[in-house]
Amino acid sequence: xxxxxxxxxxxxxxxxxxxxxxxxxxxxxxxxxxxxxxxxxxxxxxxxxxxxxxxxxxxxxxxxxxxxxxxxxxxxxxxxxxxxxxxxxxxxxxxxxxxxxxxxxxxxxxxxxxxxxxxxxxxxxxxxxxxxxxxxxxxxxxxxxxxxxxxxxxxxxxxxxxxxxxxxxxxxxxxxxxxxxxxxxxxxxxxxxxxxxxxxxxxxxxxxxxxxxxxxxxxxxxxxxxxxxxxxxxxxxxxxxxxxxxxxxxxxxxxxxxx
Amino acid sequence: xxxxxxxxxxxxxxxxxxxxxxxxxxxxxxxxxxxxxxxxxxxxxxxxxxxxxxxxxxxxxxxxxxxxxxxxxxxxxxxxxxxxxxxxxxxxxxxxxxxxxxxxxxxxxxxxxxxxxxxxxxxxxxxxxxxxxxxxxxxxxxxxxxxxxxxxxxxxxxxxxxxxxxxxxxxxxxxxxxxxxxxxxxxxxxxxxxxxxxxxxxxxxxxxxxxxxxxxxxxxxxxxxxxxxxxxxxxxxxxxxxxxxxxxxxxxxxxxxxxxxxxxxxxxxxxxxxxxxxxxxxxxxxxxxxxxxxxxxxxxxxxxxxxxxxxxxxxxxxxxxxxxxxxxxxxxxxxxxxxxxxxxxxxxxxxxxxxxxxxxxxxxxxxxxxxxxxxxxxxxxxxxxxxxxxxxxxxxxxxxxxxxxxxxxxxxxxxxxxxxxxxxxxxxxxxxxxxxxxxxxxxxxxxxxxxxxxxxxxxxxxxxxxxxxxxxxxxxxxxxxxxxxxxxxxxxxxxxxxxxxxxxxxxxxxxxxxxxxxxxxxxxxxxxxxxxxxxxxxxxxxxxxxxxxxxxxxxxxxxxxxxxxxxxxxx
Numbered sequence: 014x015x016x017x018x019x020x021x022x023x024x025x026x027x028x029x030x031x032x033x034x035x036x037x038x039x040x041x042x043x044x045x046x047x048x049x050x051x052x053x054x055x056x057x058x059x060x061x062x063x064x065x066x067x068x069x070x071x072x073x074x075x076x077x078x079x080x081x082x083x084x085x086x087x088x089x090x091x092x093x094x095x096x097x098x099x100x101x102x103x104x105x106x107x108x109x110x111x112x113x114x115x116x117x118x119x120x121x122x123x124x125x126x127x128x129x130x131x132x133x134x135x136x137x138x139x140x141x142x143x144x145x146x147x148x149x150x151x152x153x154x155x156x157x158x159x160x161x162x163x164x165x166x167x168x169x170x171x172x173x174x175x176x177x178x179x180x181x182x183x184x185x186x187x188x189x190x191x192x193x194x195x196x197x198x199x200x201x202x203x204x205x206x207x208x209x210x211x212x213x214x215x216x217x218x219x220x221x222x223x224x225x226x227x228x229x230x231x232x233x234x235x236x237x238x239x240x241x242x243x244x245x246x247x248x249x250x251x252x253x254x255x256x257x258x259x260x261x262x263x264x265x266x267x268x269x270x271x272x
Numbered sequence: 273x274x275x276x277x278x279x280x281x282x283x284x285x286x287x288x289x290x291x292x293x294x295x296x297x298x299x300x301x302x303x304x305x306x307x308x309x310x311x312x313x314x315x316x317x318x319x320x321x322x323x324x325x326x327x328x329x330x331x332x333x334x335x336x337x338x339x340x341x342x343x344x345x346x347x348x349x350x351x352x353x354x355x356x357x358x359x360x361x362x363x364x365x366x367x368x369x370x371x372x373x374x375x376x377x378x379x380x381x382x383x384x385x386x387x388x389x390x391x392x393x394x395x396x397x398x399x400x401x402x403x404x405x406x407x408x409x410x411x412x413x414x415x416x417x418x419x420x421x422x423x424x425x426x427x428x429x430x431x432x433x434x435x436x437x438x439x440x441x442x443x444x445x446x447x448x449x450x451x452x453x454x455x456x457x458x459x460x461x462x463x464x465x466x467x468x469x470x471x472x473x474x475x476x477x478x479x480x481x482x483x484x485x486x487x488x489x490x491x492x493x494x495x496x497x498x499x500x501x502x503x504x505x506x507x508x509x510x511x512x513x514x515x516x517x518x519x520x521x522x523x524x525x526x527x528x529x530x531x532x533x534x535x536x537x538x539x540x541x542x543x544x545x546x547x548x549x550x551x552x553x554x555x556x557x558x559x560x561x562x563x564x565x566x567x568x569x570x571x572x573x574x575x576x577x578x579x580x581x582x583x584x585x586x587x588x589x590x591x592x593x594x595x596x597x598x599x600x601x602x603x604x605x606x607x608x609x610x611x612x613x614x615x616x617x618x619x620x621x622x623x624x625x626x627x628x629x630x631x632x633x634x635x636x637x638x639x640x641x642x643x644x645x646x647x648x649x650x651x652x653x654x655x656x657x658x659x660x661x662x663x664x665x666x667x668x669x670x671x672x673x674x675x676x677x678x679x680x681x682x683x684x685x686x687x688x689x690x691x692x693x694x695x696x697x698x699x700x701x702x703x704x705x706x707x708x709x710x711x712x713x714x715x716x717x718x719x720x721x722x723x724x725x726x727x728x729x730x731x732x733x734x735x736x737x738x739x740x741x742x743x744x745x746x747x748x749x750x751x752x753x754x755x756x757x758x759x760x761x762x763x764x765x766x767x768x769x770x771x772x773x774x775x776x777x778x779x780x781x782x783x784x785x786x787x788x789x790x791x792x793x794x795x796x797x798x799x800x801x802x803x804x805x806x807x808x809x810x811x812x813x814x815x816x817x818x819x820x821x822x823x824x825x826x827x828x829x830x831x832x833x834x835x836x837x838x839x840x841x842x843x
Contacts, residue, residue, distance in 0.1 A: 102675075102676060103675040103676065104675070104679075104680050105676065105677055105680055107677060107680060107681055108681075109680070109681055109684045110684070112680070129331075130331060133339075133357075133358075134339065135331075135332065135337045135338055135339050136338055136339060136357050136358045137338045137339055137341075137342040137355045137356070137357045137358075138339065138357065139355070139713065139714070141712065143352060143354060145352075145354040146346075146347065146351060147765070148345075148347055148763050148764065148765035148766060148767075149345060149346070149354045149765075149766055150354075150356060150357060150358060150360055150765070150766050150767040151357055151358055151767075152354055152355075152357065189676065192675075196675075215674070215675050218675075219663055219666065220326055220330060220663050223325070223662035223663045224324075224325060224326035224663060225323075225324055225325075225326065227324075228326060236662070237662065239684055240662060240683075240684045240687040240688075241618075241622075241687060241688050242622050242661075242662045242687070243622055244323070245323040245324075246323075246497060246498075247495060247497060248495035248497060249495065249496040249497060249498065249622075249623035249624075250495050250496055252620055252623060253452050253454055253496040253620065253623050253624070253628075254452050254453065254454060254455070255455070255620065256455055256619075256620075257617075257618035257619055257620055257688055258620055265321055265323065265324060268320075268321070268323070269321070272320070
């Protein structure tokens, strides 16, 4: 095992700046010394104030079963925090209900990137690769997990360039400004398209908010509850001819348990 | 060295609707049939966890694995074709039952006009109505001739419906009554009636009541669970080949299905097929299955691709317009639609069935005057209630931001306050729309991928705009507070899902030279080869294709039995 991998393990809560920089250089994701240095510097020196460390310890809370799903399969802690902040801006908490963060969207995206989807397992990824017309769809050689790694790093770089601060510490308005820069391709990236990274972030946010809780998002079906979606129901025979009917949602786990 | 198996009477390539129907009919008549299916076995029990939008609708559980094989696409011959690396515009089915498992179940009959489109258009509007490069043609069969086969398929599937006031004549009623009517559907009917249009209940394979078909197959009624398209039915209520025709073939003891068997060549000699070569995808072994009769019933793309790879039939040349394999690829103009936002009314949008809806054909075929219009044909307009699943359905009024506070609150607010009315526009064939073999991209076996050359034309742009305006009138009449509708069609793109109604490439016609198969789906160039499916549509109608595919399969089965007796070309 590459020693730099080891130092990456987020076992200790603190991050050693030097080894992290080495890791990035080794992995080939160094994107110009100055910016990377700056981005890293900020990641290291600032622990985002209002946090959110993923798994809650359940000290004291007696019989509450642990949710063992709340750990990371792919993201580093920093990546996780950026995704959590960015998706919350895309799908924020409001009077109607929870936003991406409370729904567990960042966990959902992490888990998805760790599997088939992150590796583009069922996509045609054979060469040769050419830049295509707009109408021909994605023609890159990078996999989704690589696009995320690069996209998140670039978002952080952009944050440092524009606000001299880490993305997760910015105000909501500042974060929106950066996301808009990606959405509109105002940010020019060499390796990936900023707007297509943004689109992927947006669509996976909706997936995390509204897919079955089985996948780690849509916490306690709160995404469904918010919009009156009843989830997994075996029959609507009794209401199909009726006006809007509010139903308690049901999940695939409920279905498995009851059958 | 390929292993050669004992000869069979008939080998079927692809066991979906067409393959299943033909297998059932031929085995009932006593023939021995081998069905080769490249995907896996499927059964109703597979769908215990089917109400999973992410897995089935967004991760394409039921679809072909594109890492092994895809298609390439270009808008025209000047552009380099590139692979469809991820799903978008259409979804290619995989496994036993094929696309017949993940369909919605909308089971329309084409209009009489559709089958004789070229002669009827010229008759009414003159030769100049058809642009020089538009290669539409008559099918060689009329509506009246195909009607008995429609009737047969509808009875097998148990279609629920009521007569279309503007459709062709029917020899009998639908086997089951129409589906239930939701409040939104009632609003559509009322609005359409006030506009002096002719609404009718969408013909549905979802089954309005328990039904036993003429083969003795019993199925339960639909529960309106809202998971049809892209999903399999956990009740077996939605007619699909696995719960209708395949068990009939199996019961004869004369049908052998081999799954995981990917046919790669039709073997032929002196104008006759001798069998097929396939790869057992679990072992990689190449196997030859000799047969007296070869029937291709895979999806549109693979039917054409197999013939091209096997060099059977004359490949289409877009420069000279000669040759037939790959000719007249067409699609569907599916974007001409409107959406209404209702402030003070909520609907059970989450409930529904794939073919729960109300349709009208006032703007389909030649049911309206085209004298002053810059296009021919049209499409069916319908309100559908197929179950608005939450990841893929987040409509917001135009002008709303696509993310952030405004998007979130409006998408949640309108989740159950929107109704859509859409048109399935027909797609005419053109000289420069075709499919052939790609010159650089290959599948997992090293065989060239199929290449699509296609774009929208003025015909499509005019048609889409016209249909969208008609849809918006209806939605307004239904009382929507705000209506958004398509203003410009734009170019055809491979990323946006539009429709899995690809057609053509091995088209049907009255004579060789301009068609690959006759009206029994029998190849002009090899009389023991039958190529069945939407690949035989000379252009596409303004409807879903499955009823016509089913009808053509029944007719092909009849043809194969005749051929078995007498031999030779049947027409």
